[in-house]
Amino acid sequence: MFKGIYVQRTPHGVHGHRKASFVAASVVIMLLGASSVAFSQVTAQPQIGGGQETLQGTSSAPTAVLSLARAIELAMEGNPEVAAATRQVESTEGQVLQGRARPNPEIAYSLEDTRSKTRTQSIQLNLPIELGGKRAARTKAAEKAREQAQAQLIELKATVRADVAAAYFDVLTAQERLALARDSASLAKSSTDTVAKRVAAGKVSPVEETKARVAEAGIRVELAQAASEERNAMSRLSALLGRTTTMFAVLEGRADDLPAAPKLAELQTMILSSPSVVRARLEVDRRQALTAVEQSKRVPNVTVSVGMQRANEMQRNVLLFGVSVPIPVFDRNQGNLLEALKLEDKARDELQAVTVRMYSDVAQAQERLVTIGAEIQALQQDVLPGAKSAYDAATIGFENGKFNFLEVLDAQRTYFTAKSQYLKALGEAHRAAADVDRLLGAPSNPGPIATQN
Structure with a gap:
């Protein structure tokens, strides 16, 4: 790691080695007034790093340190989307319970004639009997729905875990950028004071002081944005x-702390077990189970009846036995079965589409991670050291009267741009790694980036 860009973070704040970068401003004097207002708003905001300070209007003191593992744990416990998906999984237990239920028996009562002497009363118990494996098919379909809800929960947790990792490193990157902007603002103020003294001594033109103040105003705006x-x-x-x-x-x-970039072949072996593909495969299984349910409905159920009839005129009881069977002449459930078959074919097509898309998305995310890793290495090894060396040389030369302020300003702008590009690349690398984790459902694996193909 290049020493010039090393940043050390402690529980009491964010500190860095001396950095500076001025933004060459082609802005007019209006920028001075706008920047002073923005800077006053920044200084009014609570700062990061103070253990006793509060953030965003929090009434109690923030906790000292938050690790990535703890952040993911808190997200799994408190994220409302995860909670809702968990309730969805719990609700599918009701489907399984209902699928295992048998049909209820019926009690039928009939009365013939209202006159007491000739009245005939009948009471019987009707018991439906399911045939064709309806109960087993219905139960299997409910179990597949439960498995699919569980797969959706796993997929959502993988997404939340990846989002938390990306947001976590976004905060770290933003803190690095804010520390850079603060140091730049401090050095801009120091440089402005130096130029003002040299102008007062008659060594440089007052135009140099105007340029320095405009540059300082531009950096204050950058500080407000950071x-x-x-x-x-x-x-x-x-x-x-x-x-x-x-x-x-x-x-x-x-x-x-960049994640490793594994080989594409290693990632492709994990695609078939990724949450999206597993959920699509379970949808095929569920549709097959629903097709089996519709096929079982083609077999009619039988209703067995047993009861007793009493005729007052004859003063005797008669046992009743009966069986009723629907005759599937007109309705053989052919429409519902056709729909189930087509939806099953649709689920297979969607599984194929998800698998193909996963191969493409994983390849793109891995390629992006490798490319960004190469960019970060180039910035660390070549760009940042060169920009820092040029800036240091220009600063020393300006202090010794060998360079004018415009040359120092250009060197500062080059270094600031390179460091900003470096921080942006860090954020992109973590987002690309989070995309890989989200697609494959694997947790983040911090480590050095390796440019492997």
């Missing part, structure tokens, strides 16, 4: 944890 991005990243992470306020102050880890 602070806003950091607060937004905190808010997104808190929402994923199921909280409306930020209850943490310091995140454990570093933005440059």
Whole structure:
């Protein structure tokens, strides 16, 4: 890691080595007034890192340190979408219970003639008997629905886990960017004071002081934007944890703790067991079970009856026995069976589509991760050291009167742009790794990026 861009984070704040970057401003003097207002808003916001400070209007002190593992655990416990999906899984137990239920018996009563002497009364018990394996087919369909709901919950948890990992590192990256902007603003103020002294001594033109103040105003605007991005990243992470306020102050880890980029062949072997493919395969199984339910309905049920009849005129009781069977002449459930068969074919087509899309999405995410890893290596090894060296040389030369302020400003702008590109690449790398985790349902695996194909 290049020493010039190393950032150390402690529970008491975010500190960095001396960094500086000025943004060359072609803005007019209006920027001075706007930037001063924005800077006053930034200084009014609570800062990250103070264990006794509150964030986003939180009434109680935030917790000291939040690790990625703890953040994922909190999301699984408090995320409302995970809670809703869990309730959905629990509700499918009712479907299984109902599928196992047998049809209820019936009691029938009839009365012939209202005159007491000639009255005939009958009472009988009707017991439906399901044939064709209806109960077993219905139970299997309910069990497949339960398995599918469980697969949906697993898929949602993988998505939430990946989103939390991406948001977690977004906060770390935003904190790095905010620390850079703060150091840049501090150095911009120092440079402006230096130029003002040299102008007062008659060594440089007053135009140099104007340029320095405009550049300082531009960096104050960048500081306000960095602070806003950091607060937004905190808010997104808190929402994923199921909280409306930020209850943490310091995140454990570093933005440059990059995940490994495994080989594409290794990822492709995991596709068939990924949550999306498993859920699509279970949908095929469920549709097959529903087709079996519709096929079982083609076999009519039998109703067995037993009862007693009493005729008052004859003063005797008569036992009754009966069997009723529907005759499937007109309705053989052919329409419902055809629909079930077509939906089963549709589920197979969707499984094929999901599998193909997964291969494409995983390949793209892995390629993006490898490409960003190569970009980060180039920035670490070549771009950032060169930009830092040029900036240091320009600063020393300016202090010794060998360079004008415009050259220093250009060197600062180059270094600031390179460092911003580096931080952006870090965020993209973590999002690409989160996409791979979301697609495959695997947890994040921190480690150095390796550019493998």
